[in-house]
Amino acid sequence: MPTIDLKPSAESCWELWQAVRAKRPLVHCITNFVSMDIMANVLLAAGCSPAMAHSLDEVEAFVGISSALLVNMGTLSPEWVAAKKLAARRAVELGKPWVLDPVGCGATPVRTASCLQLLDCRPTVVRGNASEILALAGAAGSGVRGVDSTAASRDALEAAKQLAVAHKCIVAVSGEVDYVTDGTAVVGVRNGHELLTLITAAGCSLTALIAAFVTAAPQQPLLATAHALAVFGLAAEEGLRLAPRPGPGSLRVALLDMLHLMDQATVKAGARIEVMA
Amino acid sequence: MPTIDLKPSAESCWELWQAVRAKRPLVHCITNFVSMDIMANVLLAAGCSPAMAHSLDEVEAFVGISSALLVNMGTLSPEWVAAKKLAARRAVELGKPWVLDPVGCGATPVRTASCLQLLDCRPTVVRGNASEILALAGAAGSGVRGVDSTAASRDALEAAKQLAVAHKCIVAVSGEVDYVTDGTAVVGVRNGHELLTLITAAGCSLTALIAAFVTAAPQQPLLATAHALAVFGLAAEEGLRLAPRPGPGSLRVALLDMLHLMDQATVKAGARIEVMA
């Protein structure tokens, strides 16, 4: 596979997505129970191959046959957290990208501590909402309300930058505008729709898609992340346009359809990625 | 938030729902694996905030930040049952409402025993189908067939009353007519559609919605429960009316849409709640 040289552009977005489809990466997901169905369906619709495996005696072998790892902190328990750490360390050993979704970070002490333990396992990318990123960065420990965000994404940008620098990773903050940063550069993505927040695990699924996109541009995880955000958000916009009603049930169906059906012209006309700093 | 004075009426139904949306209660759900996706989506669509967390070391803290707790007995295991009891006791300590869904009570001795243990933790509301309520009340231990009801809701009304009196809780029996009782008063709800029984965990999700509704009228759990039943049932009726086909796949999509989109006029014209005793 030729190396891709991504630009923060809609053109590049389509190009990367096609490279992902050509590669059909196996994304090993250790995720919360609520998200499993939609996450697997999002990956399949977008042209990737999902695998859910969490057993302590199997996760390292699964990382070995996968292209990337997704670790999501929802519905955690001690044994699952142990498996997540094992898998993350194996991914780093093997030089495979892994992406952390710190669901509900800040909601409880156990949750926050577990997220920090995973952060110490050197993720390639961290994706959360503003409250989660704020909590994870230690910039704020309050204001998190279950797994929904109570802060705007812009409020968490400084925390995201600090996190990115301190942990040498890419940090993405989802919101009305999505921000992606390596600590210095900031790329903004203006795709998506508010109704997505009424579909459970939409954000979790998006993080899995980021893992898939990074496999096709491993040298450019910042732009790969931004491109995944744009594709997912645009699929929601297009889906909503075609849905019979502006409801979360219809949007979920149409989102999956669009992740399979969106064409080059739509992506080139609709992806809104820009360098902000 | 001003106190709501509910009446068994469609007017009151809309008013309570709006109060729920204004409050956006965080409903902590410890539920079966099958139900997690649709339950979270039902809560989100209706204007609430779901959180699934089951770890023994985290459930008490989660109850602390939640408005209500939902405990569902499906796909049980010893560790999960322990977490459910811990969470339920914490809810009682903190004066927060909690709702029990005794899925499959009567199907196996372990199941029945576990349901009884939770019943002893003083739920605010219990919601089940007729067979489950009959089994739970000890009025009958047979006739339960997996998690589907084999008895009509009317058959379980006396058992429901006994249960309500003995355990000082509200008991709701779902069926063609839903009955809600505190042991003396009985309110009936005539919304819903038979096709709902072909959507897995529709009943489980409804119980979670009851938990949300009770948070907005904590002094009137009987009427809050009836109102939740009416809203959910009406959303199914309206959804079916708008669905392209009368199939369970389409109904599930439209149900979620309607929980987000139903307007005041529809609720006022369609909710069918009446005092029966």
Place this chain on the structure above:
Amino acid sequence: MPTIDLKPSAESCWELWQAVRAKRPLVHCITNFVSMDIMANVLLAAGCSPAMAHSLDEVEAFVGISSALLVNMGTLSPEWVAAKKLAARRAVELGKPWVLDPVGCGATPVRTASCLQLLDCRPTVVRGNASEILALAGAAGSGVRGVDSTAASRDALEAAKQLAVAHKCIVAVSGEVDYVTDGTAVVGVRNGHELLTLITAAGCSLTALIAAFVTAAPQQPLLATAHALAVFGLAAEEGLRLAPRPGPGSLRVALLDMLHLMDQATVKAGARIEVMA
């Protein structure tokens, strides 16, 4: 219930399905987390009754009240594998059919070993994709890529026959053409659509439907399996024909609708089952 004498025909297909609906078998499913929602919905839509229960202290009792058992090896862990073996042995003791879905067999050593342990528990039917059947038969241990098939179903026919003979069971290999064999006879099914492979756990759900169909023709598990494959595949074809878009989100909705709504004329005109050897 009168005994059914199945033929490899579309007529027979409808007749068996009606017998299944009349029986409304309770199918006890011990399956992976990803599949639970769609599997339960597929069984309900097709006229069966699902029950998910996995606890070591409850599975044997659940087998006792069920008509059939489905064991799926996805998202395995030591405790769940133990429960699966316990349930499978109980099913054999009670003379109830049980069906094995060796998800991801060959992907990791633990996975393959666990699948072989279940195979030793004498399943009535084994259903997998070509790679899984090849791995399970020991005909090949490589080439398995997560839970997706990388081999064509025809490539696994010999392995399927060997497996069927050695383990005295029916083996079904899913693919563009589905093959079902008892080691000697081979029946082919030409229903289904490629887009089904983009719906997570569609295959898992199909295996659960096989378990349901076998309950209504326990003396003819080979044909019952072929008939289940035809009904499921045809529901997907019909669903796709009616879906607003050829996407996996819409197909999933329409598939569930069609499993509820398909009529006799459609099944008789569309089921494509033939004796191949």
